[in-house]
C-alpha cells in the first residue's frame with residue numbers, strides 16, 4: 001500500500017504555538033513524563049523552535065479503509081485545533097478528520113520491586129511484563145513477556161528460574177536495567193544500553209540462546225536438527241579458514257584489489273580476512289576453497305574482530321564472577337554500618353540477588369561494594 005510523505009511547515013507550527021495552552025500535555029492536564037522517543041507535535045514545536053518543518057507520513061490504516069494514520073502529528077490539542085492545523089499541511093487542505101489524536105499517560109509499578117525473574121517480590125507467583133513495568137514499545141513488551149512466561153512456567157514446573165545475563169541477550173540487559181536501576185521515564189531498550197554490543201549480535205543469536213532452548217525443551221526434533229546443522233556449518237567455515245593457507249601471489253592479488261600492499265609470505269585465510277576490505281569468501285577462494293556464503297557471516301565477524309571480541313568476553317567473565325557472588329535476599333542493609341546511607345536505602349529497595357546486580361544500582365559506590373562484600377563474608381563465617 002502506498003504511503004505519502006508531506007510536512008508540517010510554519011503555518012502548522014504557528015497554529016500550534018498559538019494554542020499550546022489548550023494542549024493536555026502543555027496545559028497541565030497531564031503531568032507524567034511522556035515517551036521521549038515519540039514526541040507530540042507540541043513537543044517538537046517547543047523543543048525544536050528552529051526547525052522549519054517536521055515530516056509527516058500518511059499511512060493507510062488498513063486494506064479495507066480509506067482512513068489514513070497521520071504519523072508525526074501525534075497531539076493532545078482539542079479536536080477543532082487539530083482539524084485547523086491538519087488543513088494547513090500540504091495535500092491535506094480538504095481533509096476530513098474521522099478521529100482526533102489523543103495523549104497517553106503512563107502509569108506503572110516500579111520494577112525494582114521485581115526479582116530478576118520478573119516475579120513480584122511481595123507476591124510470590126505473580127509475574128509482571130511490559131508496560132506495567134515502566135517500559136514502552138512492542139519489543140520491550142514482547143521480550144519481557146517471553147522472560148516472565150518462561151519463569152512462570154519454570155516456577156510451576158519446579159525448575160530453576162531463567163535469568164539471561166547482560167552479555168547473553170538484550171532481554172538480559174532489559175530485565176537487569178529494570179529490576180536493578182528502575183525507571184524514571186518510559187524505558188526503551190537501545191543497543192547502546194548494552195556494554196557488550198559486540199557479543200550481542202544478530203548473527204550469533206542462535207549460538208547464544210540455543211543451549212537454553214535445548215535445556216528447557218523448547219525445540220521440536222526438526223528445529224533442533226536445523227539449528228545444530230547451521231551451527232556445525234558455521235563452525236566448519238571457521239575451522240576451514242584456520243586451515244587454509246593462501247600462497248603469497250594469491251593473497252597479493254587479493255590485497256592489491258582492495259588497495260593494500262602485497263604480502264611476501266603465505267598467509268592463513270583466517271589472518272588475511274583481518275585486513276580491511278578483505279571478505280572471508282574471497283580469502284578462502286584465494287586459497288582455493290569454495291564455501292556456502294550463507295554460512296560465512298558468523299565466522300567472518302569472529303575472525304575480523306577477534307581482538308575486540310576477546311577483550312569484551314574477558315570483561316564479561318570478570319563481571320560474571322561478581323555476578324556469581326550471591327547476596328542473601330534478607331540481608332539487613334540498614335544494620336550494615338559500613339555502607340553509605342544512600343546505598344543502604346537503595347539496596348533495601350532493590351534487594352539485589354548478586355553482587356553484580358548491586359553494582360548496577362544507582363547510588364551504590366565501589367567502596368559500598370567492597371564493604372558489602374566484607375559484611376556478607378563476615379556473616380557467612382558467623383553462620384557456618
Ligand SMILES: Cc1cc2nc3c(=O)[nH]c(=O)nc-3n(C[C@H](O)[C@H](O)[C@H](O)COP(=O)(O)OP(=O)(O)OC[C@H]3O[C@@H](n4cnc5c(N)ncnc54)[C@H](O)[C@@H]3O)c2cc1C
Nearest residue numbers: 038104129130131132133135136137138139140141142145
Ligand atoms: C498510540 C500508541 C502508539 C504506539 N506506537 C508504538 C510504536 O510505533 N512502536 C512501539 O514499539 N510501541 C508503540 N506503542 C507502545 C506499545 O504499544 C506498548 O508499549 C505495548 O503495546 C505495551 O504492551 P503490554 O503488553 O505491556 O500492554 P498492553 O498492550 O496495554 O496490554 C495490556 C492488556 O491488559 C488488558 N487489561 C487491562 N486491565 C485488565 C484487567 N483488569 N483484566 C484483564 N485484562 C486487563 C488490556 O485490555 C490490554 O489488552 C504505542 C502506544 C500507543 C498508545
